[in-house]
Amino acid sequence: MTHITEGTPVHLCELLACKERRAKTQLSWLKTYGVPLVSFSINMPGPVKLNPMSEHIFAQGLAALEAACHERGWILIAQQIHHEKTGPEGIFAVQGVSASILKKQMMHIEKTHPVGRLMDLDVIDKQGKSISRKAYQIGRRKCLVCQEDAVVCARSRRHPLQELLTKIEEMTHADECCH
DSSP states (O other): OOOTTOSOOOOHHHHHHHHHHHHHHHHHHHHHHOSOEEEEEEOOOSSOOSSHHHHHHHHHHHHHHHHHHHHHTOEEEEEEEEEETTEEEEEEEEESSOHHHHHHHHHHHHHHSTTGGGEEEEEEOTTSOEEOGGGGTOOOOBOTTTOSBHHHHHHHTOSOHHHHHHHHHHHHHHHHHHO
């Protein structure tokens, strides 16, 4: 099994700077391409965001995203992928589909892929609005450990970090066995 804590710890200020850069890139891409965007990152608890697990999950998500577009005739007209210590992430400009249909497909990947729960596939419409799960009457994500509201568990730190990381290792190991 791969060690999920291998890698460089990230500080909150670095995560916030990364989020700000991502938002600027999204605005720039909306002006340049004028199509819906997918912003893809990994839900990885703890201070280490770039590790063999997050890389595996990202590769699986990228393959699922590309396959979904190919199968439906949607065109990835631009993509940018980064593997920085804040974690793997990508932005994709998708032509030939509305933001609402694209969001439904990204939620389907998050829900059905063996490690989809660890993927964050956000969709931004042509006006720059992030399409939320709430818009589709889909509740917030469930906790990896207890299946309660993940936000509530995270804010209350209901589960020790090691318990979450062990669950992620189990999910990733099961996915590796299937591919």
